[in-house]
Amino acid sequence: MTERYETDVIIIGAGPCGLFAVFELGLLDLKCHLVDILDKPGGQCAELYPEKPIYDIPALPIVSGQELTDRLMEQIAPFEPTFHFGQMAEKIQKLDNGKWELTTDIGTVLEAPVIVIAAGGGSFMPKKPPIPELESYEGESVFYAVRKMDAFRDHDLVIAGGGDSALDWCLNLQPIAKSVTLVHRRDDFRAAPDSVLKMRKLVEDGKMGLVIGNITGVDGDGTQVDALQVKTKEQGELELKCSRFLAFYGLTMKLGPVAEFGLNLHENLIPVDTEKFETSERGIFAIGDINHYPGKLKLILSGFHEAALMAQEAFRIIHPDKKLRFQYTTSSSDLQKKLGVAEGKAA
Amino acid sequence: MKIFVTDQDGNQHELEAIEGWQVMEIIRDHGLPIKAECGGACCCATCHVYVDPDWANKIYLMREDEDDMLDETFDREENSRLSCQIIMSEELDGLKVTLADSAKP
DSSP: OOOEEEOSEEEEOOSHHHHHHHHHHHHTTOOEEEEESSSSSOHHHHHTOTTSEEOOBTTBSSEEHHHHHHHHHHHHGGGOOEEEETOOEEEEEEOTTSOEEEEETTOOEEEESEEEEOOTTOEEEEOOOOOTTGGGGBTTTEESSOSOGGGGTTOEEEEEOSSHHHHHHHHHHTTTSSEEEEEESSSOOOSOHHHHHHHHHHHHTTSSEEEESEEEEEEESSSSEEEEEEEETTTEEEEEEOSEEEEOOOEEEEOGGGGGSSOOOBTTBEEOOTTTOBOSSTTEEEOGGGEEOTTOOOOHHHHHHHHHHHHHHHHHHHOTTSOOOOOOTTTOHHHHHHTTOOTTOOO | OEEEEEOTTSOEEEEEOOTTSBHHHHHHHTTOSOOOTTOSSSSSSTTEEEEOHHHHTTSOOOOHHHHHHHTTOSSOOTTEEEGGGOBOOGGGTTEEEEEOGGGOO
16 A cells, blocks of 8 residues: 655654754744654664763753654654654655655655755665575565564574564564574673573573574575574584574664665765755755765754755745745744744643 | 774775874774764774784773674674774874774775
8 A cells, every 4th residue: 555645845864953854844834754764763863872972962961862862852843743764765756746756665655845865874774694695585584674573473483683673572572483593693692681581581491592603604495594504612513494584783874775866976975055955956955964065074963054054945945935034933923833832822 | 103904905004193083083084994884982883993913912901882882793803893992092003903894884
């Protein structure tokens, strides 16, 4: 089933810059839809370093990546943005009506006069182990994420990794799988201590397997996996029979389909002007870490500035006949009404 | 102060080093192929280097978070380190490292 939406602005990337763009566009009465490959807002801040302190956000002497994300979500809530999580912006095309159409990898279609690329370092994609011929099994019997738990029911399952994803899925899938074996390169796990304890208990009770080693090879008919080769320190080479393999080796950022959008690129970055932060295509903007211009600094605060200037031009594109009036949130009752803080507002 | 860096193609580079800088930053500043996607926060493993055995004992030991992150690479060796976790100092003048394949942009 294809979902189709029309809006004012499509934002690719729900990291801090994409989120703040919703605010600046919202003040100008422009509605936004955001697309992000992650299943949550915050981008790098939420995925790579949710707990690490950030010290260079103006007026916030110290804030964690997660807290910054939470505060931005609170700040943009009055503008009611629509999020399309767990989806990758796959292609764009210009429509006959002059608007842009964006299609995601699961078929959601968005139409808008303006697209803002706020994709940071690109899409987060799973790191894939360098196992020969593994690629032909991907999506058939080898996976890097669980979309439906039922796909693993009654299977002999090998799960690789030592972080929260690997451990959580061991615990969640163990009751429904025929067998579960966890493979990690050392007998020490980064996942939450509670999950590690639960996993150890299951191993102790003989309800799941644990192998310390590296997966080096795959056996099967090219789509259906039969076994994995594991190199261990203590037992040498092992063969692990299995019918499904789930690998959780973390995520890495890749520019991905944005490279195919037909925009000018400069070393995997998108060149923009410094007045409007518009790309080589009219109506497509790039803000935050993904853009490039002389003197560019990859700072969150630069992205916020870029979002504000971009929004002015986005307004002119969407409402060519309307005059843009610059207002301050401190004094404009019009803006305060939009933010839901106007005096006299019903409690 | 200098460091010697061998890139993924085997080419050697002599780089001017600055005290207090992360070795990752020095390598990145000279434009060598290093991804360093998290920007030096020990939150990815894309500034992975192999430290020359002669220097292995002169660098302070890794913390647990560095150890965990290195596990995300597929080309980890005994002498693997994240170059964002090595801070340049007088004692490391002349340090030799090799960029890992997993650090390629």
